[in-house]
Amino acid sequence: MSIPTNKMKAVALLLKRVKTARRQFRERGRDESLDGNLEKLRRELNKIRKLFEKVKNNEQELLHTLSKVDGHLRTLDSKRLNQDMNDICKRIRDSAQKLLPKGDFDDSSGEEDDDRRVILLHPSRPSSKQHKNQLPQHKKLNMNLRVLETYERNCLLSLLVFPEGAVIKKRQTIYWWIGEGFLESTELKTAEEEGEDVIDKLLKSNVILAYGNRECPIVNKFQINPLVRPKLVILSRENHRSYPFPLRIPYSHIRSKWSVLEQKKVTLGENSLKPESRINTIFNVGASYLNFGSQWLDKSIQNLKVLQLGRWQDSPSHHIEVGSEKFLQKLQNQKNLTYFSLRGISRISELPPSITLLERLQILDLKACHNLETLPNDISSMKSMTHLILSQCYLLEGMPKGIEKLTQLQVLEGYVVGNSRKSPQRISELANLKNLKRLSIHIGSEAVIKEGEFESWREMLALEQLKISWGVSCKGYSDIKVILPLRLKRLHLEGFPGDEIPEWLKPSKLPEGCKELKLMGGMLKSMNHEDNIGWRMEIVRLMYLKHLKLELTNLSELFPLLRYAEIKQNSKRTQMLSLN
Template sequence: MKCLCESYESFLRLDELKHDRGICLSLAVFPNNAILRKRLIYWWMGEGLVRHEEEGERVFQELLDLELLIPHDKCPRWLATLKTLAVLQLGHWQVSPTHHIAVRDESFLKGLKTQKLLKYLSLRGISRITSLPDSIRELASLEILNLKACHNLETLPAAIASLKKLTHLDVSECYLLESLPTGLDKLTSLQILKGFIIRSSQKTPIRIWHLRSLKNLKRLSIHIGSEATIQGEEFEKLKESA
């Protein structure tokens, strides 16, 4: 508590807190610059400082508003300092229920735009990534993009079509992904494509026959949705280009 009240401004912010001062005492347990997780809320619940998780969320936000907690957003800045990064493995090497990675949001991906030399990027199995930023087009050297089992991924930006050196793209087990972006057929260096999506014609702007321009494609796996509409001639067109 002494550390929290060292300055007059800090003392004023503590007085603005609408909840039990015991919450501030719980913060005093941690050293300066400690990284706190939201599971701190369960401690407050156990001590009777908040009644339920939703109230704990509100208190956590109040502490952020009073600047008694500072958002931990150093990851984009950290990535921006790595000028010669070639390989970045942020996700799992293997996906299993005992190994779970979740992020608050995808804002940490903003730091990727400076990685002109990055060749390999894996976000495999990371939860709560709903989309990739358009700035992914800046990864001019990217050859391998592994998004397997990013279960919250809903969209891929059309900017992926700018990754002319991309040889491997894995979006398998991304079950919320409605379709792949148009322009995918422009990735003429692509050799491995896992998780190509076929749904209804309205939800699948890029069809299987569009891939016939990918002359270097060696391996293709397809996810067929329950409402998928497939015409036989689509595969015939693909066969004709083989």
């Protein structure tokens, strides 16, 4: 079908064809340059869609240009689209300018995401931990890489294991660095806090660039500055005797202490993929299908510290599966293993009891193991554990015994509150974890919570970040009296079943240092409260609260200290929350 002469239909049809063309080109093989050009075209067409509402005359020239664009898209002429895109967009812009009085054509994007609004109310100069903008890729390096401390250089150069342009998760990377031994706790800071400082330093010097929402003051993901990466390769060559791992450079050590899995299908324990006795790290960079030979870890291997089999990729859709979970039985002899990640791996239903023999294991990451149903009955022997990550393991119905005895725990994510039969542990016992800084709990459909169970949380003086999610919509669970730790800084509530703000969430009940609030899903209808003061939060995220009645103008009244608010609603609520 040719381009219609009706101007509104013409733009609508072209937008549809741009979408189709992008999909078809991606199926042929992703071309970043072409995809970027088509995105540029889509934005120009969106501007035109609004302008056509004002246009009454002199539209033939513009339609003629659009017809040419339509021809390129229908024939999937990638060469013409790449070569002529700047000229095409300029002709569209020039034609539109002729149709309106001077000044009516806005060269900004003129569009927002259909269901996302970002409101920056009181912007302040961001640090790297609270970083306002994603740095442009042409930002130049302002650090001499050779003056980095040894541990900082180790952290930085290890990032070369990731493919060029990869989006890297900050927290997961820090966990890995801890496992490698690059980071250690000091008298003043935990190893994770030391890692935050390294990331902070690299961000400030433009060695790495924050990735994601440019307005968000918190950095969760980053990329290596493309202008810096070649310098890192040179630095890694200069120091190759000090770095026993392959860093995506033209050569690697004959006896590398690293084994990097890059092929899509991998069988460990066979031929060249049989780990050497000196191996320290096995890192899965690109494998989606993992199989394990019977001797994949024999008794001669005693130095394995890092086993990163799980997903590091930013996208949760990245698939990894194992042929069998029997390979886990071979881990019991790895007494030096400190970091073990199965994040996002399918077809693992049970973690065997032998895993509890890993007494030096510090970080166990099982996030998003969607088939995981069973954990060892008792994990109290794993005294070195500092990070236990069980979030998004939706088939878990209870917790193993002994968690309250892991007194070194700093992070516990995905703690399931079930019934007394499946999970005999009580919430109150978590107060024994005096070093716990980050906690997330999930209140399951059969949860039994006794009166006063949260009272002991007053004693959790180290806890700074707390997430509570509800897996039930019964309002009875909204009446639970939660006692928030005194030094809490960040609070995240997901699926709250009540329709009103509970007593414990009112401004007068919250710790003074709590500066960040995230409410996601649930039945909440109103943010109104009876206190005479507003919330002290500076960062607020309201996500998928389809029942919430909230005017945008109320935000500054409810949160007088607000610096940043992120609101994501379904399409029915979008206009009410729009800045427009």
